[in-house]
Each structure stands twice: as C-alpha cells, then as structure tokens.
Amino acid sequence: xxxxxxxxxxxxxxxxxxxxxxxxxxxxxxGLRIVDELSMDFDMGNIKMIELDVTSYQRAILPADFVxxxxxxxxxxxxxxxxxRERTLNKNYNYxxxxxxxxxxxxxxxxxxxxxxxxxxxxxxxxxxxxELVGRYxxxxxxxxxxxxxxxxxxxxxxxxxxxxxxxxLTYITSAVSRSSANLVTPYATDVxxxxxxxxxxxxxxxxxxxxxxxxxxxxxARRKFRARMNxxxxxxxxxxxxxxxxxxxxN
Amino acid sequence: MSTxxxxxxxxxxxxxxxxxxxxxxxxxxxxxxKLLLVQSINKILKLQVAESFxxxxxxxxxxxxxxxxxxxxxxxxxxxxxxxxxxxxxTLPLDMGIWSIAASNAALTPYIPIPAQDIxxxxxxxxxxxxxxxxxxxQGKKIYFTKDITLSANGSITSVIVNLLVSDFSQIGDNDLLxxxxxxxxxxxxxxxxxxxxxxxxxxxLQSKQSQQQ
Numbered sequence: 001x002x003x004x005x006x007x008x009x010x011x012x013x014x015x016x017x018x019x020x021x022x023x024x025x026x027x028x029x030x031g032l033r034i035v036d037e038l039s040m041d042f043d044m045g046n047i048k049m050i051e052l053d054v055t056s057y058q059r060a061i062l063p064a065d066f067v068x069x070x071x072x073x074x075x076x077x078x079x080x081x082x083x084x085r086e087r088t089l090n091k092n093y094n095y096x097x098x099x100x101x102x103x104x105x106x107x108x109x110x111x112x113x114x115x116x117x118x119x120x121x122x123x124x125x126x127x128x129x130x131x132e133l134v135g136r137y138x139x140x141x142x143x144x145x146x147x148x149x150x151x152x153x154x155x156x157x158x159x160x161x162x163x164x165x166x167x168x169x170l171t172y173i174t175s176a177v178s179r180s181s182a183n184l185v186t187p188y189a190t191d192v193x194x195x196x197x198x199x200x201x202x203x204x205x206x207x208x209x210x211x212x213x214x215x216x217x218x219x220x221x222a223r224r225k226f227r228a229r230m231n232x233x234x235x236x237x238x239x240x241x242x243x244x245x246x247x248x249x250x251x252n
Numbered sequence: 253m254s255t256x257x258x259x260x261x262x263x264x265x266x267x268x269x270x271x272x273x274x275x276x277x278x279x280x281x282x283x284x285x286k287l288l289l290v291q292s293i294n295k296i297l298k299l300q301v302a303e304s305f306x307x308x309x310x311x312x313x314x315x316x317x318x319x320x321x322x323x324x325x326x327x328x329x330x331x332x333x334x335x336x337x338x339x340x341x342x343t344l345p346l347d348m349g350i351w352s353i354a355a356s357n358a359a360l361t362p363y364i365p366i367p368a369q370d371i372x373x374x375x376x377x378x379x380x381x382x383x384x385x386x387x388x389x390x391q392g393k394k395i396y397f398t399k400d401i402t403l404s405a406n407g408s409i410t411s412v413i414v415n416l417l418v419s420d421f422s423q424i425g426d427n428d429l430l431x432x433x434x435x436x437x438x439x440x441x442x443x444x445x446x447x448x449x450x451x452x453x454x455x456x457x458l459q460s461k462q463s464q465q466q
Contacts, residue, residue, distance in 0.1 A: 007383045019310050022346040022365045029379040036378070071365065179381040 003045075003184035006031050006193070026204070027197050032194035033178050035185055039176030040067070042230045044185055046176035050158070050170050057094070058103035060157040061151075065174040072148045072157060073169045080169050086147035089158050103161055118161045190225040195219040253438055260285040263444050266370040280448060290421045293432055297417070298342050300436065305345065316431050317351050317415045318423065324409055326402040334396045335412060339420040347390050350416040355407060357417070363388045363397065363412075387407045 010027045028161075039046045047070065052060035073080035074154070096102045145162035157170070177183060185193070199215040207215075258450030260287045263285050301312055322335040354362040364387040371389040374380050386406065387398040401409040422428065432440070 005383070007385070020348065021352070022348050022367070023310075025370060025374070025379055028383065031375070058418065062323050073459070074426055103458070106317040182383045233323050251331050 002187060004187045004190055006035060006185060009185070009190055010197070012158065012190075013194045016194065017099060017198070022188070023201075024076050025187050025199065026149045030197040030200040031193050033181070035183060035189070036175050036177045038189065038226070040173070042226075044176035044189065046174050048174055049171045051167050054163060054166055055101075055162065057101035057142060058161065058163050059101075059151070060120070060159070060168055060170070062155045062157060063172070063174075066155070067175060069150060069157075070171040070173060073171070074165055075167070075169060075248065084144045084147050085149055086144075086160060087149055087161060089147065089149040090174075091149065091151040091158055093111045093154075103163075105161065110186075117217075140239065141241075155174040186230075188226055188229045192219070192222040195222040255427050256286055256289060256421070256424065256430060257439065259289055259430070259441065263289075263306045263441055263448075266441070266445060267448055285444060285448070286426070288447055289440065292432070292440050292447070293436070295419075296340065296436055296439050296443060297432070298344070299342060301340075301348075301417075311323050312348060312351060312417045313433055318420050319420055320413050320414045320416065321356065321411055323411050324397075324402055326400050327396075327401060330401055332396050332398060333402050334394045335414065336392075337395060337416075338391050339416055339418050339422075340393070341416040342425065344396055344417065345420045349425045350388075350390060350395065350415045351417055352450065353388055353395065353412050353414050354415055355401070355411055357411045358407075359413060362462055365389075366398070384423070 006028070010024060010031050013027055013031075014023055017023075035044065038044055043189075048065075050063055052062075054060050071080075071082040072085075074084050075081075076208050094104045112189055145160060146164070147160040147162075148168075149158045150156075151158045157168070159168075176185070195215070195218045199212070199219045202215050203210050257301055260282050264280060264294055266281055277400065297316055307407060318339070320338040322338060324333050324335055326333045335353075342448040343349060347365060350365065352362040353365075354360070364382055364385050366389040368389050368391065381400065386401060388395050389398075390396075395414075399406045399413075
C-alpha cells in the first residue's frame, strides 16, 4: 500500500516556505499534532484488532494503547459477531470471602430462555451471519444477555454474567502517531498536514490576523477534501446499500 | 575580493588623508586596524543576516560558511555524544549560526538542528523521537547529539563535518581572500573608519577637558 512518510511531508512544507532545516523540529511538531488529531476520526492505520482472554471474574484487560473501542466481538467461524454494549453493567469489582475477584451473580438465567440462540449471538436459524435478527424476528428489539461495557477506571472490558466465552476479539482505536518508528500516512493526508503546519507556524510567528485567517481557510478546505476522499461512496455502494435494505424487509 | 592586508592598508590611507589629516601622526597601527576589521566584519555579517530575516528571507551568506571537521566524543551516561565547537558561530535565531552538521561519509543527509530553547521543552513529546532521525543542539561551547552516534547502531561516527557561519580569522592569513561578499567591503571600511575616528575624537575631547581643569 502506498504511503508517505511524515518526514517527507514536513520537508516539503519547508521547501514550500523557503525555510532551512532549522525549522524542521517545530514543523514536525505541528505535523505530528494533526496526524494524531486526524487519527481520532479517520483510519490512518491506527485501527487495531486483538484477541483478549476473558478473566475468571468476567473481564478482559484493555491494551495499553487503547483509546476507544470500535467493537467487541465473539468469533463465529470466519466471521466476528459484534456484541452489544450495555451501559448498566456494574463496573465495581465483586469479591468472594477470600478477597478474590469474582463475577456478579446474574439476575437473569439464560438456561430457561427460549430465545437463547439469538440472545447469545450463537448463530441460530433466527439470525443471519452478521448477527442480525431475521425471519419473524426481524425488527425485534434485541435483548442480548452476552453484553459488555468499558470500565475506563480500571482499563478493562466488563462482561455480563451470561458470558460464556474464554476469548473475545476487540477492535479499537489507538493513536496513529508512533515514537518507535517513522510515521507513515496515506498520501490523501499530505495537503491537510501541510496546511495545518502552515497555519500553526503563522500563529506561532504572530502573523497578521488576515494571513492567519487565509491559512485557516486553506486548512479547512484541505480537511474537507480529505474527509471526502476518505469517506468516498461510489454509485455501486449506494445502490448496494438500498438493495440490501429492500431485501431485509418485514415478513409476517 | 580583498584580503585583510588590502583592506587594512586602504583604511590606513583613507584615515590619514581625509579623516585625521591635522593629526601629527598620520599613520595608525595596522595591527589595530586588522583587529577592528575582524570585529566589524562579524558585526556587519550579523546585521546583513538580520535584515534579510526581517525581509522574510531566511538565509545566510554562504560565502561566510566555514567548514570544520570535528571529532565526536561519546557520553554514554546520558546516551548522547558531542563535539566541541571549533569556533563560536554568530548568534542567530534558531541557532542558525551552526548551519549544518553531517557525518563525514553522508554529507547530504545532515543531522536535524534543534533550537537550544526547545530541547528541554519537548522532552516526552512525540516530536522528541524526531522520526527516528538524529538531532543536535548547542549548549555552551559544545554541540550535543540526541543519540550516541559513536555506537554501531547509530552509524559508528567518529568525526562530523560542521558548517559554521563565522568569520574565523585564525584560519585566514593576511593575504588570503576574505570570506565576505564584495558588496560588504565598502560597509566594513566605513565601519572601521568610524570606529577609528570616534576613538580619536573622544581622546582629543578628554585631553582638552583635562587641560581646562589644570
């Protein structure tokens, strides 16, 4: 995949402004800031997927570079079925008499539930391979019992008592900026990084308000173009999206 | 292009003929003029650079860049290495007096200059990693590298080529070409003449004051 190093982009910005290498570190700082910021909204190679072990007390420990989750999934053949987030799960620890961490006792038993198949995202006849309710259950509000929530205080994923898996797959966002290797970005980002550097450099140099505003306008336009390029949707995708919707219509 | 001797003699003649023609001693010591020449060139050099900066051109007069080869010393305790400055460069924004430093075998891939005021501030930030490149910064009479470049992992560098913006007259003989652009010569002459005549005037004023008091 074609990428462009941040080092090259910063040197190009220096050339644009007729500046010597002595401005490099300050320009690089601005470049790193905008790459870090863009990576919070766009996939700049900072979307990671990792398999986590579920602990004896029904939790999984988040990786150190975790910023936010995209999904927590259960493995089902070649697919990953996303679990639902349940914000009411208790994030406090539960301990046994010896002080060991244990899961909470569930208020719900899953054993008697006739809907266990789809509730547990187990891939039954009432569910398609993407974990969506189908057939006579289509459109029904799901009441899953295999749920999770993020415990930001303890950097863990909390699972509901119905958790029966020993591993889950976490897809999450981390920062795109690396300190242990040279940073690479998509060529789409070149313009937005350079225009941000120019804008911030003008701000640091106490430039006139007019010059700063022009550069800010340049940056806003570059970011708009970048957003459009990163979220491109072609004709086939739009048609495909509509046809999928028609296909999954209600059946009585 | 002129030499130190040519300029000094020209200044001597001008001084004797026009500025201080009434003085009994029409000859000023050449050694004095040569010292003033050196100081004047460095002063004008800095003014020249500052004016171009003001005009929005960030550049230095390349004919004043002197190249030195310096031995690198390891400072393993701090995981860095350093060289001792062979001459003190002009003080310019972002330490541009040190124009470039490169390994002897990689002249076109210079190390990254880091302004001395930034080096402490940006510790712990992402920019401190410098995209896996090696930077340098000045501290006193030494230039430190952000990594120990004598280590094999960093290229086993034993000496570096340093380009300094300075008029280092210890390297220039009286009859060697001066490393200044031709348009600066007239300004230098004028500046030295002003310095010499100013000194004379002050001396005469002092002597007359003393004679009045007596």
